[in-house]
Amino acid sequence: MNENLFASFIAPTILGLPAAVLIILFPPLLIPTSKYLINNRLITTQQWLIKLTSKQMMTMHNTKGRTWSLMLVSLIIFIATTNLLGLLPHSFTPTTQLSMNLAMAIPLWAGAVIMGFRSKIKNALAHFLPQGTPTPLIPMLVIIETISLLIQPMALAVRLTANITAGHLLMHLIGNTTLAMSTINLPSTLIIFTILILLTILEIAVALIQAYVFTLLVSLYLHDNT
């Protein structure tokens, strides 16, 4: 029995050395590269998925924005695989740590914004005032827009952390409930087990969707600023 509910979120260590590095470096092992044209099914499906993702995401950018395509595609693949691997029992999900998500969000957001301010400063400043606002509201709106801009990296990181952490916690809690109810009342155990199955399906969807949302927002910031 785990000591408390949050034991699975502790960064794992092996004899005092951080194993989180190994865990973060594990997903690329699941995506083989190949120098052949005709591959096995795993590589074919993965390549097809990556082609689909990159086409979907990068068509809306101009040439300057498309220089970010490697970054964004690898980002979405990393977050998706890490989230999905975290659903396995007794595994550790790096994206539950706010530190890692901040480390992903802040540089990407800052890069996009600073790029925008360097190249097209007028366009970048124009984002602070939406079109068609009544004149008396302008000072307040500029302040609000500035705050909304500065809060974007925090929102990115906290969104991902909160979603994944909440999902994992819910799975733990309902698992505990099933365990406790299994000795008391069997039919309700089955109902709760069904809920657990549904939750698992939701978690899988959430894992993928969060990856998508993160990357999509970063690409949106990029689009604004190129």
Add this chain to the structure above:
Amino acid sequence: MLSRVVLSAAATAAPSLKNAAFLGPGVLQATRTFHTGQPHLVPVPPLPEYGGKVRYGLIPEEFFQFLYPKTGPYVLGTGLILYALSKEIYVISAETFTALSVLGVMVYGIKKYGPFVADFADKLNEQKLAQLEEAKQASIQHIQNAIDTEKSQQALVQKRHYLFDVQRNNIAMALEVTYRERLYRVYKEVKNRLDYHISVQNMMRRKEQEHMINWVEKHVVQSISTQQEKETIAKCIADLKLLAKKAQAQPVM
């Protein structure tokens, strides 16, 4: 540097070789062997097309075959699991149910959509192969067309002499036509000249005739004297009167 060590060691070991120092570089090339083996990069053994057979997606088939002479692998597996459970090496906790649900959903998904994804991947690979095959076939077709065109051109070259014969005939006819034309022109010119001479002769004869007639008339008119002229006129008048009486007499009757 190592070669110098080798040389000095060889010199101390065999003093007769001391004079061989000037052969140093040659000795070096002979003693060290470079590039004797095959270059390894190209003939990489091809990867097997399908992976090894696996039972339950985790345990390779060789494990079962390895165990069968000694013990049944299922009995071994069940025993291990029960041992782990009973001695609480594996604790049933909340994670157990989470694991059950996750693995259950995964197995269900793989069983249901696995063949579909496999077929899809196979179809993608087949499409790539078909594209290459099509390129190859198009190239072969192109070359075949070129060969056929070349053959037909060669056949046409064989029949070129017909063309030359026709051209030769044409030229011969044209020559003939020009010759006849010129012949006719010559004929016309000559006839023209001859006609001119004839018409000149005719004109001369006519002129001579007219001249003679005029001369004869003039002399006849000159030879008629006035006395003869009066007698002739009176006789004509008497004849005319007689004729008139005869003419008048007839209608009365």
